[in-house]
Amino acid sequence: MLVLASASPRRKELLSLLVKEFLVLPADIDETPYENEGAKDYVIRMAVEKAKAATLIYQGQGHQDVSAVFMASDTSVVVDGHILGKPSSLDESKSMLRQLSGRSHQVLTSLCVCNQAYDHIATQCVISEVHFRSLSDVEITQYWKTGEPQDKAGSYAIQGVGSVFVESLVGSYSAVVGLPMFESAQLLAQFGIHPLEEKSYE
Ligand SMILES: Cc1cn([C@H]2C[C@H](O)[C@@H](COP(=O)(O)OP(=O)(O)OP(=O)(O)O)O2)c(=O)[nH]c1=O
Numbered sequence: 001m002l003v004l005a006s007a008s009p010r011r012k013e014l015l016s017l018l019v020k021e022f023l024v025l026p027a028d029i030d031e032t033p034y035e036n037e038g039a040k041d042y043v044i045r046m047a048v049e050k051a052k053a054a055t056l057i058y059q060g061q062g063h064q065d066v067s068a069v070f071m072a073s074d075t076s077v078v079v080d081g082h083i084l085g086k087p088s089s090l091d092e093s094k095s096m097l098r099q100l101s102g103r104s105h106q107v108l109t110s111l112c113v114c115n116q117a118y119d120h121i122a123t124q125c126v127i128s129e130v131h132f133r134s135l136s137d138v139e140i141t142q143y144w145k146t147g148e149p150q151d152k153a154g155s156y157a158i159q160g161v162g163s164v165f166v167e168s169l170v171g172s173y174s175a176v177v178g179l180p181m182f183e184s185a186q187l188l189a190q191f192g193i194h195p196l197e198e199k200s201y202e
Pocket of ligand 1: 086
């Protein structure tokens with residue numbers, strides 16, 4: 001059984017394109033970066049912690065499948081070395097989007113796939129470069145009212161209305177949305193999960 005350690009509907013939707021059956025177990029972890037922690041180290045640590053937390057929940061639920069595979073991811077927006085998570089207020093959203101206005105930023109999405117014994121842990125970090133046009137304060141406030149920025153890293157969604165801010169993207173679109181498809185397939189293959197070889201597609 002594959003277990004997706006995530007509360008993100010985007011991740012569930014994207015993974016369902018690769019794997020027909022999997023269990024979703026959201027893992028609640030402390031997402032505070034360590035002091036001076038680099039963005040790449042941070043997103044990888046987050047994915048590993050989410051995956052490990054899911055193994056504990058899985059075992060606590062009494063599942064007996066020792067061959068279960070766990071997968072988790074983390075997406076952060078990085079500008080001038082600052083990690084932007086999800087905004088908790090309009091003020092925070094304004095501050096984030098003003099920082100992103102009229103320039104480029106990076107979106108880092110990590111992946112962790114592991115087994116229950118943790119003797120096989122595969123990780124990866126996908127970095128994409130996104131360029132925003134200049135944003136006015138009025139549209140930032142209007143955007144907040146759409147409800148879209150609230151649960152998104154950096155306070156925007158490239159797959160939603162936020163797409164009107166995005167002048168260009170160099171990298172992986174699916175990674176920015178929350179789950180890098182190419183890299184996910186590669187890591188899952190290390191654990192014997194091969195999307196296009198599943199019999200259910202025949
Ligand atoms: C930049 C960007 C982020 N996002 C989302 C992806 C992630 O769901 C979210 C970043 O927060 P995360 O902490 O990576 O994920 P999450 O809390 O939503 O889910 P979980 O930790 O349980 O897996 O922002 C978009 O949907 N579109 C975008 O363009």
